[in-house]
Amino acid sequence: MTNQAPIPVIVNGAAGKMGREVIKAVTQARDLKLVGAIDISPEYQDQDAGELAGLSEPLEVPITNQLEALLGYVAGDRQSPPGVMVDFTHPDGVYDNIRSAIAYGIRPVVGTTGLSPEQINDLADFAEKASTGCLIIPNFSIGMVLLQQAAVTASQYFDYVEIIELHHNQKADAPSGTAIQTAQLLGEMGKAFNSPIVKETEKLPGARGSLAEEGIRIHSVRLPGLIAHQEVIFGAPGQVYTLRHDTSDRSCYMPGVLLAIRQVSQLKSLVYGLDKIL
Ligand SMILES: NC(=O)C1=CN([C@@H]2O[C@H](COP(=O)(O)OP(=O)(O)OC[C@H]3O[C@@H](n4cnc5c(N)ncnc54)[C@H](OP(=O)(O)O)[C@@H]3O)[C@@H](O)[C@H]2O)C=CC1
Ligand SMILES: O=C(O)C1=N[C@H](C(=O)O)C[C@H](O)C1
Numbered sequence: 001m002t003n004q005a006p007i008p009v010i011v012n013g014a015a016g017k018m019g020r021e022v023i024k025a026v027t028q029a030r031d032l033k034l035v036g037a038i039d040i041s042p043e044y045q046d047q048d049a050g051e052l053a054g055l056s057e058p059l060e061v062p063i064t065n066q067l068e069a070l071l072g073y074v075a076g077d078r079q080s081p082p083g084v085m086v087d088f089t090h091p092d093g094v095y096d097n098i099r100s101a102i103a104y105g106i107r108p109v110v111g112t113t114g115l116s117p118e119q120i121n122d123l124a125d126f127a128e129k130a131s132t133g134c135l136i137i138p139n140f141s142i143g144m145v146l147l148q149q150a151a152v153t154a155s156q157y158f159d160y161v162e163i164i165e166l167h168h169n170q171k172a173d174a175p176s177g178t179a180i181q182t183a184q185l186l187g188e189m190g191k192a193f194n195s196p197i198v199k200e201t202e203k204l205p206g207a208r209g210s211l212a213e214e215g216i217r218i219h220s221v222r223l224p225g226l227i228a229h230q231e232v233i234f235g236a237p238g239q240v241y242t243l244r245h246d247t248s249d250r251s252c253y254m255p256g257v258l259l260a261i262r263q264v265s266q267l268k269s270l271v272y273g274l275d276k277i278l
Contacts, residue, residue, distance in 0.1 A: 006033040008074050008083040009261060010106065012097055014049050014063055015039040018088035018111060018250060023053040025254040026086075032261060035083070036070040037063045040093070067097065071104040082265045086257060087112050091173050095119045102132050107264040109257065110136045113177025124270040133267025137274045138177030140256030144230070145275050147245045148185050151232045154241055155186050158234035160194055162209070166221040166229040174220040175210055178230055181273065187214030 009026050013019040014037035026032045027050065037049035044052060050059030064070065074083035085101040087094055091114025101108045102123075115123075120136060127134040139145075155161065165179040186193065193215045202208055209219035228247040233240060256274050263277045271277065 004031075005080045006031050007081050007261060007265070008033055008035040008077065010036040010038060010070055010074060010083065010085040011049070012038040012067065012085055012087040013089035013112070015041050015044040015047075015052060016088055018253070020053040021250045021254060022086050022088065022257055023049050023059075024055065025251075025258055026261070027053075027055060027059065029258055032258070033080075034059060034061055035074055037061050038065065038067050038070060039063050040065050040089075067100060068104075071100060071106050074106060075104040082107055084109055084261050084264055086110075086261065091115070095123070098123050098134065099126060102127055102130050102134060105130070105132060107132060107267075108134045108136075109260040109264050110134070111138075111140060111253070111257070113138055114173035115177075120270075120272065127270040128268075131268045133264040134270040135260045135264050135267070135277065136270065136272050137256065137260060138181045140253035140260070140274055141245070141247065142256065142274075142278075143245045143252065144178060145278065147230065147232065147243050148182055148275070150243050151182060151234075152185055152189065154232075154234050154243070155189050155191065155193075158236050158241065159191065160235040161186065162194075162217045162219065162233050164219045164221065164231045164233065166223070166226050166231075168226050168228070169222040169224050171222060174222070175212075175218040176220070176228070176230070178228075179218045179220070180212065182230070182232060183212040183214045183216045183218060186216060187212075 009032050011022050026034050044063045046062050048058040049061040083106045085106050085108050087110045089112050094112040098108045163179050165176045209217040230245050232243045
């Protein structure tokens with residue numbers, strides 16, 4: 001460990017399920033320092049971020065909704081390494097959050113899903129012009145990266161594939177960011193998947209799931225009791241090959257989040273996906 005000052009970290013969405021987990025993980029890392037906790041939820045304003053995250057001691061970092069003020073404050077600290085904003089908020093607000101952070105020279109590490117391809121392209125242009133690193137990572141778990149790599153390998157040998165993603169029923173966006181990314185990775189193989197065998201009729205709209213650009217169907221399940229799960233199912237005459245990843249605790253995302261915080265300041269542009277920084 002060097003004697004360098006710790007990386008200042010702002011957590012956006014601090015009162016949420018992921019935000020609380022990130023606060024715990026950042027607090028335990030000696031090379032990182034939680035300097036701000038943002039959340040729009042009126043219920044949690046001014047509460048101590050550490051107490052809210054279940055830590056035994058308060059962190060003396062209050063939850064606030066003043067993102068711009070906090071970004072300005074962190075950007076003004078010239079003694080510390082560049083600040084990082086970790087965002088686990090909501091699809092509706094994440095685009096503006098990222099633009100604001102980059103405008104202040106604060107590096108975004110984004111787990112929030114639901115950004116459109118146009119928004120991601122626009123943010124990539126903005127980050128490039130600002131020469132500022134930005135990481136957008138639909139899934140921070142190593143298991144999902146491995147599943148996606150296995151799926152890409154399998155896609156060389158199978159022409160038929162569908163994705164089922166299953167999540168808790170508080171999730172705002174569907175399909176999941178991970179499922180969209182998985183379809184994109186399979187699409188990059190340049191194959192035409194799922195040639196129709198018969199003319200299909202949906203007796204109930206949506207029965208066959210959503211159809212991603214890559215010609216791959218994604219089915220979204222939302223139920224209490226689930227956290228985050230994904231199956232990629234390949235079919236061929238006489239065989240089915242199923243890849244499945246299950247999240248049993250949100251701590252599984254934390255090694256990836258910490259890695260991203262440490263890496264984002266080395267970047268000068270937007271990078272999409274955990275696989276690119278492993
Ligand atoms: N990349 C990954 O590995 C993972 C990504 N995710 C994604 O992260 C996001 C958050 O998930 P999760 O923690 O479960 O969600 P939660 O709803 O538990 O937490 C989100 C928190 O952010 C607050 N919030 C909403 N909008 C804003 C905003 N514009 N500015 C500041 N705070 C805001 C919410 O307040 P309020 O409740 O009042 O709206 C809430 O407190 C989702 O998009 C999810 O898909 C989740 C897990 C892993
Ligand atoms: O909302 C969640 O919980 C998750 N969201 C991400 C997604 O949309 O892919 C990542 C993970 O699946 C958990």
